Amino acid sequence: MSKQTPMMQQYFRIKEEHEDAFLFFRLGDFYELFYDDAVLAARVLEITLTKRGKGDDAAPMCGVPYHSAESYITRLVEQGYKIAICEQTEDPATAKGVVKRDVVRVITPGTVMEGKAIQAEENQYILSLSIGIAQMGYARTDLSTGETEVGVTDRGDHEMHRLLHMDGLKEIVVDEAAGSLLPVVGMTMSIEMKEEIPSHMDHLYDGNEPLIRKAFGRLLNYLTHTQKRSLQHMQPAVTHIHQQHMQMDVHTRKNLEIIASLRERTKSGSLYGLLDFTKTAMGSRRLRKWIEQPLYNQSQIEARIQMVSVFLDNPIERRTLQEALQHVYDLERLAGKVAYGNVNARELVQLRKSLQQVPGIRALLTELGDAANEYGKNIEECAPLEVLLREAFVDEPPISIKEAGMIRAGYNEQLDTYREATENGKTWLSDLEKTERERTGIKTLKVGYNRVFGFYLEVSKGSAHLVPEQYERRQTLTNAERFATNELKAMESKILNAEDQMETLEYELFLQIREEVQTFIPNIQQAAKMISEIDVLQSFSVASEEKRFTKPLFSESGELRLERSRHPVVEETIPVGDYVPNDIHLDGERDMLLITGPNMAGKSTYMRQVAMISVMAQIGCYVPADLAVLPLFDRIFTRIGAADDLASGQSTFMVEMVETEYALQQASANSLVLLDEIGRGTSTYDGMALAQAIIEYIHEKNRCKTLFSTHYHELTILEEQLGRLKNVHVRAEEEDGNVIFLHKVEDGKADRSYGIHVAKLANLPNQVIDRAEHLLQELEQTELKPTPESKVHEQLVLFEETEPESTKKQDKADQRSKSEIEQEVQHLDVLHLSPIQALEKIYEWQRKINDSERG
Ligand SMILES: Nc1ncnc2c1ncn2[C@@H]1O[C@H](COP(=O)(O)OP(=O)(O)OP(=O)(O)O)[C@@H](O)[C@H]1O
Ligand SMILES: [Mg+2]
Known part of the structure; x- marks a missing residue:
């Protein structure tokens, strides 16, 4: 390759550090991808592949507009790819030379925080392993909620299998050595070599099991490197203690249809679907977790059962509780968004509405006696936070945080004066309409606004002759003319200025409030945990009542x-x-x-x-x-x-x-x-x-x-x-x-046994059934001598010496050399045969018989 432009040099420098990700390189209003990234992305995303530059040096390139990038990113992530988002980090207008660019975040399947990729009812996990000689440590985080489970297990295949086939697992982080060892397919694997827990995160794990420290450290380093932002919603890791849980391997969970039905793989038809009467998304996730990990500790189990009894005995209070829960949003994920800095005002209002329910829930649980109060008293009230949010935000703020109209009147004096100015301006405008109509005698005169021409006075063509001299024409339409006056222009700049200032100030205030909310993250998480548990327990009581369950x-x-x-x-x-x-x-x-x-x-x-x-x-x-x-x-x-x-x-x-x-x-x-x-x-x-x-x-x-x-x-x-x-x-x-x-x-x-009867139920052709019944009779006469009992006796004795048994089998087969067709009928798996297949078989036999008679 001959000499590259400075921008492409910059591209290569950055790409080098993100070999395993698509590099979304910001160029103006687009994210551009180059070379191999471009070729692959064009195929996966079905977008046009173009070229940048000329001749042999032309680089394959494709791009997506930055404002619609999210859907493309989601699609890539869903297919297991990673995306490094590279932004311009200085203003191109003032930059000297090539604009500085930097990767601001790497989005990976296990760390995606927004969009369709994350399901309300499901946790999405990123798992990190640290493999020792006989054991391995693991750490498993759901970044959207900040929850982490850590543990050590045997290094055996089954344990490995259990970890790697966990529901909701999206990505695995290991070191290079393990990366090549692990038997994983269809899962995003990421390498992180640093395994020391970063010092400012040391409080997240208080144990000293070295394999856990390594696995957790690896995970935290990976998250820090990829997310490049505050991870202050990460909760202290909970150590999984095998002895306190019932163990169920992947096959058992599948076969028992605990989480999903066997055939359709859906929640309905599973135990999870049956018991889910939760009112909140976090309750539904908690329920799933509980079902995946039943307890093996009697007092913990009985504590839960006792709460179910309490809810069954107090249907009215339960109803009140359910109503309160209905208004509780996904606190866990809201906390994650606050920490991440991608929360908007509307979500903060959801947070406030959820917190408003807390005192009621607490009071209710206190009423329900000691056991319930144990939960109630552990729910953080976060009252000051609720007050802050109530005073700060209007009830229905816009989604965009760059838009004015989020902050409630009375929260900030300066903002109120700007607002007053625009309000006054608007009154002035509507007054203007009235006075000008009177002054000019034009009944159809209207005041209006558009982005290009600003405020105007609109007069229909028919009344054009009445327009006074000082009106300046701004725009001509088919049926109307639009004018401005000096007065109007002055007011226009006043209003627009005030609106600009308002937007800027609201955004600043929003950022301040968000920062303050961040200090409450642990309290929100604590409340979320207790509320989600309560939600599951009330859900159990509903299921138990509806389906007439009994206390075990x-x-x-x-x-x-x-x-x-x-x-x-x-x-x-x-x-x-x-x-x-x-x-x-x-x-x-x-x-x-x-x-x-x-x-x-x-x-x-x-x-x-x-x-x-x-x-x-x-x-x-x-x-x-x-x-x-x-x-x-x-x-x-x-x-x-x-x-x-x-x-x-x-x-x-x-x-x-x-x-x-x-x-x-x-x-x-x-x-x-x-x-x-x-x-x-x-x-x-x-x-x-x-x-x-x-x-x-x-x-x-x-x-x-x-x-x-x-x-x-x-x-x-x-x-x-x-x-x-x-x-x-x-x-x-x-x-x-x-x-x-x-x-x-x-x-x-x-x-x-009634195998043939069952085959009949399955509507197998009569011909097949009759023939099978006939064969069965024959077989019962020949095969079943000696009687089954005596055969097993033989087997019991001969069990360790299988040799004679198999020779005997051979003899028997020789004695009565069955025709090929008879043998086929005998071994036919009738139950798993469709009528069509049966017909085909019969046709085949008929052909064979005819062939042999002819031949
Ligand atoms: N106790 C029951 N009451 C009513 N219906 C039942 C009961 N147990 C099973 N069934 C019905 O019978 C069907 C077959 O049950 P199941 O699969 O347990 O039979 P099976 O004896 O294991 O059969 P196979 O030997 O073919 O495996 C079930 O799908 C269900 O509809
Ligand atoms: Mg069966």
Whole structure:
């Protein structure tokens, strides 16, 4: 490249420091992008790529107007890109040589503070890691609210997975070494090498765990470097203590549909959607956080439950509270905007309106007794702030902070005199209209204003002959003429001057007030925290009342007893009253249930119901049952057999086994493990053998509460060998060749399976059903000798020596060499076959039969 213009030299100098970001380079009214940035941005944003300069040195370039830049920035950020905003830092009019420019902020997916990119109900997180030998430290911040959680975890894959797949995570900050190591795709990765907590931020973490200090320090340095402004809304980091929370891995959360439904990935259809009767956006975010991290600390749980009871017992006060909450805006994010300096007067009025609710909320909580008062007394009143905002701003100020009309009369004397001047001027003008009409006799004479010509007197063409001499013509329209007079011009400059001064002064006052509001940030945040918790608790009480939930009790002994319990989400999806409630009882003598029953009977629902109820209890909510006695669970694992996990579309048998291994390794006697048709993803014998081995292992080693559903009826024999394992089944009945699901869980094993009946329900062609029934009869005659029980006995014995078993299988297959088509029918996954696919299969078989007969 030959010699560059001084401006391009400046560009390269700045770009060098922001290799990983689009450099939005301010040129007049545009942000311009050059070279690779331009080429990529033109493609991503679908804007025109042009050139700057001539010939070989021409630089690819594209640009966006600065006033509409936000939408372009949002689009880039949403796709995971970073943007460095480079502004002119001196006035081009007075600058000598190239105008000075500097990057004023780097907007990244994890730090975007405005626009559509940030959702009211969702937190957006930026995560920083510091990886040690056996452990790693992490710090996770939502910059819009200033909240940070820090912690240390094992360095294991699962912990890593849990952190990296957190909901709402938008960006990860690590050092260079870790940057190349982490198994992350589709996530913005940023490098920050400095890991010492900046001294002026030292108060944000009072612990001394070195890995946390490093991770948090890295994050703070990264935020400082990219945001280049006050971060005074950052709240002290809260250390996450694993021992106080129930652990749930990503798969479990997904499978239980805690935050989002499995299929549509929406909030509705999830526990979160079911319980969300919050009135504020921050309440909704808090609820989500609570659901993601249930507690494992009885007194904390009971404190929440007690508040739910208080709200249930005091419906009138609850209603008053809800009304007050309705007027509370997003205090957490408002505090963030105040610190960030991008708050406007309208938002400060929202802040004031929210603060006005505080005394009422406090008083109400005091009335509701000691437990409620604990919350009430911790809500900061911020009374002086409320007074300041009330006196300073009008009720409906303009959005732009550069526009006059924000500040209330009486707040500033100088401003009032300017206002008076313009008011007087306006009265003078309307008086002028009257006097001039009288003086000239022109009835249609009007006083008006436009930007180009200023104030004028307008006279219709018809009355033009009446216009006095001293009127100066300013503008001619089709039907009218516009004039000015010396008097009018003098008043015009007075009014416009006063308006200018007013705008300038209002802006100055606004900045002063904003600065004062900044000193209240910690108080606002404290109020926000308490109010959002109260909001969640009242939300629990509403859900509990509407859906007839019961207060859970906790057992010391590890006993779990649910009477007439329901799955709260499934219950919502079927007609009222159709849900069949079920009991469950587990204790030290009986801690494993082997659940059998036909497809569609309700096995999975029953298992999830137990987990769901445990989660609900441990977040401090009432639960869907007539009686609920529960142990506190330290962990919940759920594993869904590969064949059943179609929704995620990614699960394979290998994943299933890896996940199960994790459960076996981690589950303690205080854990709840749900294994739903584990082993289903492989051949029958392999699957059955694995399932049995897993059951035996958990029974002997983990001794956790376990629910295991299976289609392998042969496994029910295990009840005789494993003391604490009990068979239960979900009842179904046959009537006129059709299956009727009773959804009732009863002791003992299921007598048979109804796969073909279920296929019939799915409207598979009769031909297929009839053929399958025929084949089944044949199979039952040949295959099922020896009887299932005796086969399992064999297996129990032969389990450690799989060799003979597989040879035997081989023999059996040889004995009765089935035709290719028969084998296909046998292994056909009928349940997951669409009618069209079934027809195609039949067509294929027909062709094969015809071919073989011909050939
Ligand atoms: N207790 C119940 N009361 C009413 N309906 C129920 C109940 N339990 C389950 N159902 C209904 O039955 C459907 C199937 O339930 P579920 O998926 O739990 O069956 P499953 O036994 O696990 O079947 P599969 O063996 O095919 O996995 C549910 O979607 C729900 O509509
Ligand atoms: Mg199931």
